Amino acid sequence: MKKFFNTLSNIWKIDDLRVRIINTLLFLLIYRIGSFIAIPGVDANAIDSQKTREGILGLLNMFAGGSFSRSSIFALGVMPYISASIVMQLLGIAVPYFQKLQKEGESGRNKINQWTRYLTILITALQAIGYVKSQIPAEAKLFAEPLFTISSIFVLTAGTLFVMWLGEKITDKGIGNGISLIIMVGIIAQLPFGIFSEFTSRISGNGGPIAFLIEIVALVAVVMFTILIVQGTRKIAVQYAKRIVGNKQYGGVRQYIPLKVTAAGVMPIIFAQALMFIPATVASFFPNAASNGFLMAVSDYTSFTHNLIFAILIILFTYFYTAITVNPNQMADDMKKNQGFIPGVKPGATTSEYIDAVISRITLPGSIFLAIVAIIPAIASKLGVNSQFSRFFGGTSLIILVGVVLDTLQQIESHLLMRHYDGLMKTGRIKGRTAIPVAAGTTPPAI
Incomplete structure (x- = not known):
C-alpha cells in the first residue's frame, strides 16, 4: 500500500503528467455530461430504453456509454469515426492513390485524415437517418416532420464530430489515446x-x-x-x-x-x-x-x-x-x-x-x-x-x-x-x- 501511495505522489509531482491527467478527466467529464443531454425535440420519458439492451443495439449502446438508449446528442458516439478509419485503412491497402498518400509523409497523412473526417460525416448522417426512423417513436417526437428528422440529423452528426474532437484533444493534451478512452469510459459506465x-x-x-x-x-x-x-x-x-x-x-x-x-x-x-x-x-x-x-x-x-x-x-x-x-x-x-x-x-x-x-x-x-x-x-x-x-x-x-x-x-x-x-x-x-x-x-x- 505504501508503494501505491508513493507512486501516486510521484505522479502528482510531475507537472506535465499531472496537467495531462487532469485534462483527460475534464474532457471525459464533458463527454459523460453530454451523453445525458437528449436530442432537441425528443421526450426522453417516452423512449423505451429496454429494446436497446439486446443484440447489436445493446452492443452499440455499450460503446456509446448508454447514449444510444437515451437518445442523447452523442447517441452515435465515435463508432462512425471508427468505421470511417477502418474503411480508409482498407482503401490504403487496395487503392493505389491512398497507398501513395501513405508514403508521402506528413502531407499525405494530413490528406488521409481529412478524407477520414469527410467520410465520418457521411457515415454519421446515414446512421442518423436510420437512428431517427427506427429508434425514436412517434410519441417521443415533439416537432413535426420533416423538421424533426432534419434537425436531429444535424444534431447527431455534430455530436459525433464533437466527440471525435474531444478524442483528438485528449490525445494531444491528455494521457492515453483519446478515442480509446472515450470508448472505454462508455463501456465502464455500463458495468455498475x-x-x-x-x-x-x-x-x-x-x-x-x-x-x-x-x-x-x-x-x-x-x-x-x-x-x-x-x-x-x-x-x-x-x-x-x-x-x-x-x-x-x-x-x-x-x-x-x-x-x-x-x-x-x-x-x-x-x-x-x-x-x-x-x-x-x-x-x-x-x-x-x-x-x-x-x-x-x-x-x-x-x-x-x-x-x-x-x-x-x-x-x-x-x-x-x-x-x-x-x-x-x-x-x-x-x-x-x-x-x-x-x-x-x-x-x-x-x-x-x-x-x-x-x-x-x-x-x-x-x-x-x-x-x-x-x-x-x-x-x-x-x-x-x-x-x-x-x-x-x-x-x-x-x-x-x-x-x-x-x-x-x-x-x-x-x-x-x-x-x-x-x-x-x-x-x-x-x-x-x-x-x-x-x-x-x-x-x-x-x-
Missing part, C-alpha cells in the same frame, strides 16, 4: 448497472450470494486470460552488423522483433460480428424468413450454431487481417537496409519466408484464443448470468477495456521512468497493447 442487476437477481433467490461471488471470480480469471492474450509476443532475435564511424562503434548488438500473438487485435471480432448481424437484419425485413429454423438459430447469439459460425469467422478474419497488416517482405527489407539479419537465416527472401512462417504458426493459437474470448459471453448467458453483466465476460468490450488500460498505464509509466522515478510495478514493465487500427497518420484507438 450490470453488476447491480446481477447482484439483485442472485440475492432475490436465483443462486444466492455464493453464486454471485463465483461469477466475480470467474470474471477476474477471464480478465487475466485476456491480458495474457493481449500481451503475448513471439520474439525473433535480430543481429546487427558492427560498424565503425570515426571513433564510435554502431551496431553489433542483438535486438528482437516482437511479433504479437494477436497482431490483428480486436478487428476480427468486429468484422465477424458485423457479418453475424446480417441474418437478424434479414429476418427483421422479411417476416416469413424469420420462421426459418436455421436463420433463427444464427440470429440467436446464445445458440450453438451462432457461436460455431462466429468462432470460425473470427479465426478466418484473424488470418486475413494479420496478412494485410503485417508485411514480412517490408520487415525483411528494412533489416537488410540496416545491415541486420536473423541468426542462421539468409537476408532477403529467406528472411521474409521465415518471418511469414513464424507469423502463421502463432496466428493459429491467437485466433483460437480470440474466438474463445468472443463466445464466453454467450456461455455465461447460458449459465444464467444476466445479459447486461455477461457482456463483460469477453468479446469486444473486454478486449478493448484490457487494451486501453494497459496502454494508458504504459504511458504513465513512461513519464515516471523519464523523470527517474520507479515504475508502476516493482518488477517488470507494462507493455502496450494491440490497438484498433485507424487511418494512416492518426493514433490508433482501441473498439
Whole structure:
C-alpha cells in the first residue's frame, strides 16, 4: 500500500503528467455530461430504453456509454469515426492513390485524415437517418416532420464530430489515446448497472450470494486470460552488423522483433460480428424468413450454431487481417537496409519466408484464443448470468477495456521512468497493447 501511495505522489509531482491527467478527466467529464443531454425535440420519458439492451443495439449502446438508449446528442458516439478509419485503412491497402498518400509523409497523412473526417460525416448522417426512423417513436417526437428528422440529423452528426474532437484533444493534451478512452469510459459506465442487476437477481433467490461471488471470480480469471492474450509476443532475435564511424562503434548488438500473438487485435471480432448481424437484419425485413429454423438459430447469439459460425469467422478474419497488416517482405527489407539479419537465416527472401512462417504458426493459437474470448459471453448467458453483466465476460468490450488500460498505464509509466522515478510495478514493465487500427497518420484507438 505504501508503494501505491508513493507512486501516486510521484505522479502528482510531475507537472506535465499531472496537467495531462487532469485534462483527460475534464474532457471525459464533458463527454459523460453530454451523453445525458437528449436530442432537441425528443421526450426522453417516452423512449423505451429496454429494446436497446439486446443484440447489436445493446452492443452499440455499450460503446456509446448508454447514449444510444437515451437518445442523447452523442447517441452515435465515435463508432462512425471508427468505421470511417477502418474503411480508409482498407482503401490504403487496395487503392493505389491512398497507398501513395501513405508514403508521402506528413502531407499525405494530413490528406488521409481529412478524407477520414469527410467520410465520418457521411457515415454519421446515414446512421442518423436510420437512428431517427427506427429508434425514436412517434410519441417521443415533439416537432413535426420533416423538421424533426432534419434537425436531429444535424444534431447527431455534430455530436459525433464533437466527440471525435474531444478524442483528438485528449490525445494531444491528455494521457492515453483519446478515442480509446472515450470508448472505454462508455463501456465502464455500463458495468455498475450490470453488476447491480446481477447482484439483485442472485440475492432475490436465483443462486444466492455464493453464486454471485463465483461469477466475480470467474470474471477476474477471464480478465487475466485476456491480458495474457493481449500481451503475448513471439520474439525473433535480430543481429546487427558492427560498424565503425570515426571513433564510435554502431551496431553489433542483438535486438528482437516482437511479433504479437494477436497482431490483428480486436478487428476480427468486429468484422465477424458485423457479418453475424446480417441474418437478424434479414429476418427483421422479411417476416416469413424469420420462421426459418436455421436463420433463427444464427440470429440467436446464445445458440450453438451462432457461436460455431462466429468462432470460425473470427479465426478466418484473424488470418486475413494479420496478412494485410503485417508485411514480412517490408520487415525483411528494412533489416537488410540496416545491415541486420536473423541468426542462421539468409537476408532477403529467406528472411521474409521465415518471418511469414513464424507469423502463421502463432496466428493459429491467437485466433483460437480470440474466438474463445468472443463466445464466453454467450456461455455465461447460458449459465444464467444476466445479459447486461455477461457482456463483460469477453468479446469486444473486454478486449478493448484490457487494451486501453494497459496502454494508458504504459504511458504513465513512461513519464515516471523519464523523470527517474520507479515504475508502476516493482518488477517488470507494462507493455502496450494491440490497438484498433485507424487511418494512416492518426493514433490508433482501441473498439
